[in-house]
Amino acid sequence: MKNRVKVFRAMHDLTQEQLADTLGVTRQTILAIEKGKYDPSLELAFRMARHFKVSIEEIFLWEEQAEGT
């Protein structure tokens, strides 16, 4: 699964630390998600989408979808 967390974070001018604090996770988790090493739970993905005021699909791209685009 690919994601655009880094892009949205940059658009909202947030550091990993700030985003992590807002979402109640460690900074390392945000980093791991951005690097594609860890896929967040559905709950965290929803929290992230709500925080950026977008839908989940705009942040997280399923691999087949990501390859197709």
Place this chain on the structure above:
Amino acid sequence: MKRNTFYLILGLVILLEVGVFWWAVEIHNALLSPVAFILGVVAIYVARSRVGEIIEDERTGLITQKAALRTFQVFWVVFFAVNLGMAIIGLGPPGFPRPPMRPPRSDEGLPFNLLGRYAVVQLVLLGLMILLYVGFRIYYARKYGDWDSDEEQS
């Protein structure tokens, strides 16, 4: 409390535990070390709950879960195999590898009997279990990006 303060407390508690164990052996007190161990675990638990920073989330939970499961799987097999061997040694007739027991001389202390040896082997195995857990934890932490760095990290 900061995370580093917690790690300092953890180190101090471990040092204290080693000291208490040493002292308990010196004064032949079997109760002291187990009680100190339980108190140490409680102290670490309390200190950990007072860390202000977020040190646990779903990713660290996953790492802990995976490492614990793998440790359990490997440890169970090793523990069973060792104890199976020890049961055969303990229940079988004296001979190799268990020499015949001789009564202790009057100037000797209590013999280092089979039960004592058994306890030591169990302690060593439990120590190895921790090493196994740490190994698996390092493996999964690396897999889930615990030591990755980026431009934000100074």
